[in-house]
Structures are given as C-alpha cells and as structure tokens.
Amino acid sequence: MKGWHVRDIIFVTILAIFMGTIFFVTGPLYTVLAAALAPAGLQPLANELLLGIWVMAGPLAGFIIRIPGSATLGEFLGAVVEMFFGGIWGASTLISGALQGIGSELGFALTGYKHYGWFTLALSSLTTAIVTFGWDMIKNGYASYHLGFMALLFVVRLLSIFFFGGVLTKLIANLLVRAHVLPSAAH
Amino acid sequence: MNPTLKLALVLIIALEISFTQVWTVNVALLVVCFILMIAYRVKLKRLLWLTLVPLFFATALVWSLSLQGSASSHFLIVIFTRMFVYVYMGGVFTQTTEPLMLTRSLEQNAKLPSKFAYGFLAAFNLLPKIRTEVATIRAAALMRGQVLHVWSPQLYFKVILVAMNWSDQLASAMASHGFVEGAPRTHAVTVPLPKWNWWVCGMSLVAVQLGLFWGLP
Numbered sequence A: 001m002k003g004w005h006v007r008d009i010i011f012v013t014i015l016a017i018f019m020g021t022i023f024f025v026t027g028p029l030y031t032v033l034a035a036a037l038a039p040a041g042l043q044p045l046a047n048e049l050l051l052g053i054w055v056m057a058g059p060l061a062g063f064i065i066r067i068p069g070s071a072t073l074g075e076f077l078g079a080v081v082e083m084f085f086g087g088i089w090g091a092s093t094l095i096s097g098a099l100q101g102i103g104s105e106l107g108f109a110l111t112g113y114k115h116y117g118w119f120t121l122a123l124s125s126l127t128t129a130i131v132t133f134g135w136d137m138i139k140n141g142y143a144s145y146h147l148g149f150m151a152l153l154f155v156v157r158l159l160s161i162f163f164f165g166g167v168l169t170k171l172i173a174n175l176l177v178r179a180h181v182l183p184s185a186a187h
Numbered sequence B: 001m002n003p004t005l006k007l008a009l010v011l012i013i014a015l016e017i018s019f020t021q022v023w024t025v026n027v028a029l030l031v032v033c034f035i036l037m038i039a040y041r042v043k044l045k046r047l048l049w050l051t052l053v054p055l056f057f058a059t060a061l062v063w064s065l066s067l068q069g070s071a072s073s074h075f076l077i078v079i080f081t082r083m084f085v086y087v088y089m090g091g092v093f094t095q096t097t098e099p100l101m102l103t104r105s106l107e108q109n110a111k112l113p114s115k116f117a118y119g120f121l122a123a124f125n126l127l128p129k130i131r132t133e134v135a136t137i138r139a140a141a142l143m144r145g146q147v148l149h150v151w152s153p154q155l156y157f158k159v160i161l162v163a164m165n166w167s168d169q170l171a172s173a174m175a176s177h178g179f180v181e182g183a184p185r186t187h188a189v190t191v192p193l194p195k196w197n198w199w200v201c202g203m204s205l206v207a208v209q210l211g212l213f214w215g216l217p
Helices: A006-025 A025-040 A043-054 A055-066 A070-084 A093-112 A118-139 A145-178 B003-021 B023-039 B046-066 B072-095 B099-108 B115-122 B127-143 B153-176 B195-213
Strands: none
Touching: A006 A043, A006 A055, A006 A070, A006 B115, A006 B127, A006 B153, A025 B046, A043 A145, A043 B046, A055 A070, A055 A093, A055 A118, A055 A145, A055 B003, A055 B153, A070 A093, A070 B072, A093 A118, A093 B003, A093 B072, A093 B115, A093 B127, A093 B195, A118 B099, A145 B023, A145 B153, B003 B072, B003 B099, B003 B195, B023 B195, B099 B115, B115 B153, B127 B153
C-alpha cells in the first residue's frame, strides 16, 4: 500500500484550498437560500441542500489519491483552510471537518481501498450522511425534530451528498481517466 | 500562549459543550472569549461580523426547532448560546494565531512529521495563486462560451490537473532545496511551551468541568 509523501500532502492541501475557494463562490447562494427558508422554519434545509458541496473534498481526495486516510485528510484540511481564511465557525469547523472526512473515509475503508467505482462512492455517501447527521443530532439539536421532518432532512442531505460526492465525483474521475491521469476504472 | 495547546483547549471545550446542556457555562465562556478578543484588540468590524452571523443562524435554527420539533425552552437556549460559543472561541483562536506559528508549533511541540508541516505550509502559501487560478479557469471557459458552475465536472477536472502540476513542482522544488522526508531537522525559530501555559490550560479545563458538572442550569 502507498504511504504519504510530500507530493501527496501538498496535492491534498492544494485540492482542499481549491474546493474551499470554489465553495466561497457559492457563499451568497447559501445565505440567500437560508434567509429565504428561515421564516418558514426550514433554515436547516438550506444546509442540507448544499452540504454535498461542502463534503466533496473528502470523496474526491479519496478517489484520486487512493492512500488510506486521504479522504479524511482532504476534508479535514478543507476545514482548516476555512477556519483560517474567512470562516467564522472556528473550533466546530474542525470537528465537523474531521467527522465528514471520517464519514467518507468509512466508505472507502469498508471496501478495503480496492474498489473505486459506483458502489464505493454510494457507500461513502451513505456513511458520510449517517456520521454527519449523527453529529448534527447532538450539536444542533436535530434529535428534537419531529420524526417526519428529521427524515426529510436526512433524505435531502443524503441526496445532496450523493449528487456532489457520488455522481459529480464519478464524472470528474471519468474525465481524469480519459485524460490518463487516473488508471482506468476496470474494477 | 502556545498554539498547539491553545488549539487543544479550544477543541476539547467545543466537544464538551456539544455533548452537555448547560447554558450558564456557555454564557460564561462567551463573556471570557469576548473579554479576550477585546484584550487582543480584535477589530470592531470583525467583532460585529462574529456576532451578527451567528445571531442570524442561531435564531433561524431555534425558530426552526420550535416550529418543526418538540424541544424544551431550556434546550433552545442551550443551542442558541452554543452557536455563539463556537464562533467566539474560533474567533479568539484565529485572531490570535498565525497559521505559520501553528504549523511550527505542531511540528515542534506535537511531533507532527515535518513532511506534513512543510507540505501544508508550501500549499497554504499558494492561496492567492489558487484564488486567481479559479477565476482564470472560469474566465477562460467563458471566452469559449462555457459557463462553469459549481456542479460542472470540467471545473474540478481543470482544478485537479493544476493541483497535480503544482504539487509536483513544489515537491521537486523542496527536494532541490535540500528537504529530505524524515530526516532530522534543526529549527530556526523555536516555539516556546512554558510551564504557565500548562497551568492556564489545566485551570481552564478544571473550571469548565466544575461548571458543567456542578448542577448549573
């Protein structure tokens, strides 16, 4: 199995900063969405809808670098970047970043870092959604929502993560395979 | 205060208040953080920003929880104040800590392997270049009549190729400047870890524990 070298470390960090930068471009979108949904008491939905973009660095790093720990590191570094450059959530960003990373890492770990295809990405999306939702139940009091609304939040979150962390990641990987940057996904 | 120790303290407290529901401790932490930020001369504009943004999100979350859920008012107060604590603690940390010093401290005090410390630093210093690159990629696509959205695979594809390119170049540049992975290093700047730092850290933790488990509301 490959180990970490300075080149991979720099790559993950640059990728994390890129993802952070792209996310900042969508910052206003989140604010507008949150503000529009807030009066109806649906503000968390804005969070759920866009969470997929947030957690994309994890599966992307995991899929490209293929070293155990890369998904976690990619996502965690994204959080570090956010904390130092403009983010306001501070310590909780780091904790959520680490948890999101571990969540998507689980998907890759469960398939033994051997299969890089749809199944792994779908699994990774599911584990990310479960881990992050568990954390929000504790941290943001999601546990005290009515069951129906909680289910709605979870489903929206899962779909968002699957779209950005699953479908979009696979499409990007396909492009990279065509450019011969990644080995062809035969397995 | 030593950056590593400060980070550990902030993280431990943030984790603890996430799992406990004592709003008085949250308020006490808020006051302490506020005084610290004033003492460290955090700009008024930043302070306002750090107050208004969580005010909106905390209000929206509490409103949503009370409309769609069955939370007690005590729990709502806890959630409301908790959000401010996260932001204020983060504010104290980021406004008093340089990324460079933190990385140095993590390498020297927390024994982070130097390849990680210098790898991160190398990449962090590219930040302005990375921002420009995203703008360039979008503009280049626009010239060909392509609009790259957050959901366009092409945007990420290009970004990844650039990241691969740059990380290759940076890694070779570091190697050619004599950086050897895992080799013992000396330090031009040493980050001190005086005894009083441990005392401050320990005392703060004891105070938080007392507050959390004393039976306060």
